[in-house]
Amino acid sequence: MVLGGPTTATAAARYYPVAPDVRLNVRGGPGTGYPIVRVLPEGAQVSILCQQPGTTVSGYYGTSNIWDNIGNGQYISDAYVYTGSDGYVASRCA
Template sequence: MLVVGAASEAAAATRTYPIAPGYSVNVRSGPGIHYSVVRTLVPGSSVPIYCQAPGETVTGPYGTSNVWDNIANGQFVADAYVNTGSDGYIAPRCA
């Protein structure tokens, strides 16, 4: 399991990023679609990004990427569904 530090949580909590309009996005327990779904984000949701991890490649409305965004302890969403304004990493890599 990847753990997020309190300092990085506090820094990232000041900014959120919107999920692609019209999409319900599965939140998974790890960086890939083979991890269990822990909840589903409704259309119009925004999420903080505490750190990012490489994982399974996913194609979504914002392209194809193997970057997964950690939005809470043990909760990841595919970056291809999050409008970060970048095709790469915008946050530190998860430890």
């Protein structure tokens, strides 16, 4: 038996499309006051690790204060991500 190896219970990552024709700013925290750390290209899809409230943004899919964490120190406004929901689709960030 190997300890610390991958488990068979690992959930498959779910990817969500970013709004069409949008180059989306990725910020260092859950709000527009955080610096831009990179820009997602048009047609990007993202895996949401967790979500948390932040600055309210009006975007392609409405107005939301939910921010999606897509990597370490990388947040995008949920108003630009098609999740099929106006609420949380992932756990809250710790």
